[in-house]
Each structure stands twice: as structure tokens, then as C-alpha cells.
Amino acid sequence: xxxxxxxxxxxxxxxxxxxxxxxxxxxxxxxxxxxxxxxxxxxxxxxxxxxxxxxxxxxxxxxxxxxxxxxxxxxxxxxxxxxxxxxxxxxxxxxxxxxxxxxxxxxxxxxxxxxxxxxxxxxxxxxxxxxxxxxxxxxxxxxxxxxxxxxxxxxxxxxxxxxxxxxxxxxxxxxxxxxxxxxxxxxxxxxxxxxxxxxxxxxxxxxxxxxxxxxxxxxxxxxxxxxxxxxxxxxxxxxxxxxxxxxxxxxxxxxxxxxxxxxxxxxxxxxxxxxxxxxxxxxxxxxxxxxxxxxxxxxxxxxxxxxxxxxxxxxxxx
Amino acid sequence: xxxxxxxxxxxxxxxxxxxxxxxxxxxxxxxxxxxxxxxxxxxxxxxxxxxxxxxxxxxxxxxxxxxxxxxxxxxxxxxxxxxxxxxxxxxxxxxxxxxxxxxxxxxxxxxxxxxxxxxxxxxxxxxxxxxxxxxxxxxxxxxxxxxxxxxxxxxxxxxxxxxxxxxxxxxxxxxxxxxxxxxxxxxxxxxxxxxxxxxxxxxxxxxxxxxxxxxxxxxxxxxxxxxxxxxxxxxxxxxxxxxxxxxxxxxxxxxxxxxxxxxxxxxxxxxxxxxxxxxxxxxxxxxxxxxxxxxxxxxxxxxxxxxxxxxxx
Numbered sequence: 001x002x003x004x005x006x007x008x009x010x011x012x013x014x015x016x017x018x019x020x021x022x023x024x025x026x027x028x029x030x031x032x033x034x035x036x037x038x039x040x041x042x043x044x045x046x047x048x049x050x051x052x053x054x055x056x057x058x059x060x061x062x063x064x065x066x067x068x069x070x071x072x073x074x075x076x077x078x079x080x081x082x083x084x085x086x087x088x089x090x091x092x093x094x095x096x097x098x099x100x101x102x103x104x105x106x107x108x109x110x111x112x113x114x115x116x117x118x119x120x121x122x123x124x125x126x127x128x129x130x131x132x133x134x135x136x137x138x139x140x141x142x143x144x145x146x147x148x149x150x151x152x153x154x155x156x157x158x159x160x161x162x163x164x165x166x167x168x169x170x171x172x173x174x175x176x177x178x179x180x181x182x183x184x185x186x187x188x189x190x191x192x193x194x195x196x197x198x199x200x201x202x203x204x205x206x207x208x209x210x211x212x213x214x215x216x217x218x219x220x221x222x223x224x225x226x227x228x229x230x231x232x233x234x235x236x237x238x239x240x241x242x243x244x245x246x247x248x249x250x251x252x253x254x255x256x257x258x259x260x261x262x263x264x265x266x267x268x269x270x271x272x273x274x275x276x277x278x279x280x281x282x283x284x285x286x287x288x289x290x291x292x293x294x295x296x297x298x299x300x301x302x303x304x305x306x307x308x309x310x311x312x313x314x315x316x317x318x
Numbered sequence: 319x320x321x322x323x324x325x326x327x328x329x330x331x332x333x334x335x336x337x338x339x340x341x342x343x344x345x346x347x348x349x350x351x352x353x354x355x356x357x358x359x360x361x362x363x364x365x366x367x368x369x370x371x372x373x374x375x376x377x378x379x380x381x382x383x384x385x386x387x388x389x390x391x392x393x394x395x396x397x398x399x400x401x402x403x404x405x406x407x408x409x410x411x412x413x414x415x416x417x418x419x420x421x422x423x424x425x426x427x428x429x430x431x432x433x434x435x436x437x438x439x440x441x442x443x444x445x446x447x448x449x450x451x452x453x454x455x456x457x458x459x460x461x462x463x464x465x466x467x468x469x470x471x472x473x474x475x476x477x478x479x480x481x482x483x484x485x486x487x488x489x490x491x492x493x494x495x496x497x498x499x500x501x502x503x504x505x506x507x508x509x510x511x512x513x514x515x516x517x518x519x520x521x522x523x524x525x526x527x528x529x530x531x532x533x534x535x536x537x538x539x540x541x542x543x544x545x546x547x548x549x550x551x552x553x554x555x556x557x558x559x560x561x562x563x564x565x566x567x568x569x570x571x572x573x574x575x576x577x578x579x580x581x582x583x584x585x586x587x588x589x590x591x592x593x594x595x596x597x598x599x600x601x602x603x604x605x606x607x608x609x610x611x612x613x614x615x616x617x618x619x620x621x622x623x624x625x626x627x628x629x630x631x
Contacts, residue, residue: 239469
């Protein structure tokens with residue numbers, strides 16, 4: 001349709017093109033005084049526009065969740081509902097979000113704990129002990145970072161299916177299976193990150209502990225692990241967010257055949273909700289579902305924003 | 319002291335290695351094996367066909383499309399995200415007023431950082447479902463509704479967004495709309511990353527530059543930007559991986575998961591389509607192996623290009 005090329009001009013200009021406006025670069029003497037003030041004003045303007053572009057859609061979703069369906073259709077743009085419709089949340093909650101939520105929590109409690117425990121144990125053994133095969137195992141874990149998950153998809157699906165025949169708890173659509181899969185797929189990055197962290201810890205303290213008669217295991221749990229706390233917090237945040245947001249592995253492995261209990265996680269729940277509420281034209285219910293999936297993470301982030309920001313950026317810059 | 323080390327190491331590594339071998343390494347290895355067969359996935363019959371699947375891959379129209387769409391994202395996602403993130407970081411750190419202490423960050427920069435980071439903590443699926451509503455193709459959508467209200471768009475002929483296969487600059491419009499979401503959600507994170515890198519540059523470098531009479535633009539382009547090289551190249555590598563992983567958006571937002579009319583097909587969606595819709599597991603595995611080789615070559619290339627002496631402060 002030609003309307004797209006036609007309208008994308010104005011649409012793009014208020015979505016802030018990333019190229020720098022040439023007028024500012026030519027102003028060389030911007031520093032004090034007039035030029036500096038203009039630039040300061042421009043900075044504020046641009047930053048404010050981008051802030052609105054980030055916040056407005058989120059706010060729109062939350063406020064639409066509090067409208068009636070007819071209001072969503074009649075007044076889609078308004079941010080102020082006539083009356084707050086809290087029962088949209090109740091409807092979305094009972095339409096399936098409740099069990100999706102609990103499933104996700106249940107899986108995450110175990111998968112994140114286990115990821116952190118196994119990941120730092122393996123990273124510690126690999127970082128601080130010399131033995132044959134050390135490099136080989138380390139590179140094996142690292143290779144998982146570059147290979148695309150889609151390569152493993154088909155055999156993984158098949159493997160889980162086959163395991164389920166003899167060990168039902170590890171079959172498709174089972175919490176335990178998803179926990180183990182999450183752990184396995186999170187190990188690469190956790191080990192990579194913690195490995196470099198354990199490397200930087202001084203030898204002298206571990207040696208002192210062992211002179212005092214602590215076993216290797218004891219040294220790890222009561223001396224080295226507490227010392228690695230900053231690293232653990234970073235990678236912990238990374239894993240919580242990563243696994244909470246995981247959608248591909250669950251869609252692949254957690255499809256419930258009719259009659260089976262619904263064990264799906266929140267990401268699948270949202271996809272399902274967006275399809276179902278679309279059929280039912282229950283828009284406010286859909287917005288309520290998205291809001292419920294969105295708010296907990298946002299609130300946790302706002303409370304711990306410093307830790308989350310440094311945790312996630314440290315995860316990248318290591 | 320030495321005795322017990324072997325037992326300790328084995329004890330610590332056994333479980334993680336076993337899990338990893340079973341759920342990660344073994345599927346990867348199997349995929350490589352299946353790619354040489356004509357296995358359909360649901361039956362037990364599989365015949366060794368050698369490299370047939372790989373030969374077929376090169377003449378597959380769908381794969382050619384997916385390949386170019388992946389290349390499109392691979393170039394545009396890092397480019398636009400990094401440019402915007404650098405620009406925002408620049409405004410945030412240099413946009414303030416100048417006083418005796420030098421050029422300051424803009425007022426309220428802490429708050430901006432918190433806000434810009436929001437999309438990073440949301441899952442791709444939440445973002446996709448949310449943007450599905452924003453991109454609605456009638457007046458009920460946020461963008462169409464807004465544009466109709468101010469008269470820029472005809473209510474009978476709204477923007478089609480992700481249902482629009484028409485090329486814009488030679489690339490289907492749907493991909494541009496998906497790109498916009500990727501940039502929207504990524505810019506804040508990299509802005510925070512670049513900001514942190516900027517702040518770790520020692521003050522005396524700036525003082526020296528100011529003494530030499532450099533203004534804020536000069537300082538930024540001649541001093542700050544070159545020193546950010548490391549962070550930018552790291553960001554480029556990570557965004558490259560994200561660009562290969564646009565599947566969540568394609569899966570939720572495009573008609574028939576790669577449509578309309580295969581206009582937003584990417585590697586991942588072609589693999590999924592061949593494996594689970596057409597029941598050609600062997601062929602799907604061959605595509606995946608090709609994607610893996612592509613990814614590894616790309617990572618190696620990026621490491622080569624971005625390798626350079628580190629500047630220690």
C-alpha cells in the first residue's frame with residue numbers, strides 16, 4: 001500500500017531519527033552562553049520526547065486495562081478511563097493468567113537456584129583447579145554461547161519426548177523437565193561469567209582456609225562463594241530476567257495435549273491470551289493480562305534499579 | 319593436599335556437565351546427524367541422504383528470503399540502536415550547562431536513565447503483544463488512532479504495519495516496523511552501557527581537552543567517542559546476536575508467523591515452518607546447521623574486526 005511510504009515520513013520524524021542534526025555540529029563555539037543554552041534546551045527536548053515514547057505506550061497499556069471494552073474501542077487514545085474497571089484484572093486472572101503465573105514462579109524458584117549453584121560450582125572447579133580436560137570442558141560450555149538455539153530445537157523436542165516415555169516427570173509439559181532444561185541452557189553464560197570472576201579472587205585466602213584444615217568443598221561454600229557475592233548478584237539478576245522472559249523453550253517443550261494439566265509459563269499465557277481475547281474481542285482483558293505480566297518486573301526494576309542496571313550491563317561488558 | 323582434588327573436581331562438575339551434555343550438546347550433535355537424513359520427525363524411518371538437504375537449501379526460495387531478511391536485521395538493528403544510544407548518551411552526559419567545573423550532564427539524567435531502561439526488563443513477548451495493540455490496523459491502535467485523529471491518515475486506509483509486505487527501500491515494510499520495535503527496546507540499555515563507559519573515562523583527560531580549548535562537540539567526537547570503541551564493539555557483537563533472534567517478534571506479530579506471504583520470514587521461522595508444519599525434520603536440521611555456520615563465521619569476523627589494543631586508564 002502506498003499509504004505506508006506516504007505516511008512514514010511524518011511518523012518517523014516524531015519518532016526521533018538517530019542521525020545527528022547537522023545544525024548542531026556546525027556550531028563550533030557552543031560552550032558557554034547562548035549556543036550552550038540552546039543545546040541544553042535541545043537536549044532536554046529530545047530526551048523528553050524519547051522518554052515519552054518509552055513511557056506513553058506502557059502507560060497506555062495500563063490505563064486501557066482499566067477501561068470497559070466499549071471505551072477501548074470508542075476512546076482508544078485516552079489515558080483517563082471514565083471509571084476504573086478493576087474486574088478486567090479479575091477476568092484476565094481467571095482466564096488463565098493465574099496458573100501461568102504460578103507455573104512460572106514455581107519453575108523459576110528451582111531453576112534459578114539450581115543454575116546459580118551448579119554454575120558457580122562448575123565455574124569454580126574450572127577456574128581454580130588444573131586437571132586434564134579442564135580446557136575442553138570450558139570450551140564446551142563456551143560453545144553454547146555462539147550456537148543458535150534453533151539448531152537444537154528439533155532434537156531437543158524429540159529427546160524430551162523420548163525421555164518422557166520411560167521417565168514421565170522428564171517428559172514434555174512437565175515442570176521438572178523445564179527446570180532442568182532452563183538450567184542446562186543457562187549454564188554457558190553463568191559459567192563464562194563466574195569463571196572470570198573466580199579467577200580474579202586472590203589465592204592467599206583460599207590457601208589460608210585450607211591450611212586451617214577446610215576441605216575443598218568447605219573452602220568453596222564458606223570462603224570463596226561469599227567473596228564472589230557481587231558477581232553472583234549480577235548473574236542472578238541476569239538469570240531471573242532471562243528465564244522469566246524465556247519463551248522459545250517453553251513454546252517448544254510445554255505444549256499441553258488436550259486433557260493434560262496446563263503447565264505453561266507466563267510468556268505462553270500471553271501469546272494464548274492475545275489470540276483468545278482477540279477472538280472474543282475482550283480487549284480490556286488482554287490489556288489487563290499484559291499489565292499483570294509487565295508490572296511485577298517493572299516494580300522490581302524500579303526498586304532495585306541500580307543493581308539491575310549494573311548487573312545487566314556487567315553481564316554484557318565482561 | 320593434592321589427594322581429594324580429583325574427587326572434588328568430579329563432584330563439582332558431574333551434574334552440570336551431565337545436564338549440559340544431555341540437553342544442549344547432544345541435541346546439537348544430533349541435529350548435525352539428522353541433517354544428513356530425510357527424517358520426517360513423526361515416523362521412525364529415516365534414510366541417509368548425504369548432502370542432499372544442503373544442496374536443496376541453496377535453491378530454496380524461502381531460505382534465500384530468510385537469509386536476506388536476517389542480513390537486513392544484522393545490519394540495521396546494531397546500526398540504528400547504537401547510533402540512537404550514543405546520541406542519547408551524548409545528550410545525557412554533555413547536554414547540561416557549562417560552569418567552572420566543566421560541562422555537566424543534563425539535569426535529571428538519573429531519571430532519564432531509569433526510564434530509558436524500562437523496555438530492557440520486559441520480555442520480548444510482552445513487548446510483542448503490547449506493540450501488536452499499538453500497531454493495530456484500525457483506529458483502535460495507538461498509532462493509527464493518533465494519526466487519524468490529527469488527520470494524517472485516512473480512517474478508511476490506515477497503516478497496515480506488520481501486515482504490509484510492500485517493499486520500502488527494497489525491504490518489506492513489515493521488517494521496518496519490526497526493526498523499529500527492536501530499536502525502541504534496545505536503545506535504553508545500550509545508552510546506559512555507553513553512559514557508564516563515558517563516566518569511567520578519567521576527568522583529567524577532559525580537563526586537558528578543555529584547557530586546549532576544545533568545545534563539547536570536539537571533546538565528544540575527538541576524545542570520548544574513540545575511547546568508547548571497546549563498548550561500541552561489544553554492543554555491536556551482542557546486537558548482532560539479538561538481530562539473529564528477532565523470532566519472538568515475528569512469531570507473535572506477523573500473520574502466519576513469517577507472513578504476510580513470507581515477507582518477514584527469517585531463519586528461525588523457516589526452521590520452525592519446515593520442522594513442525596511441513597514435517598521435514600531432516601531438512602529443518604540442515605537449515606539450522608547452515609545458520610550455525612553462518613553465526614560462527616560472523617562471530618569470528620566480528621572478533622577479528624573489533625580486535626584492537628585495549629586502552630587502560
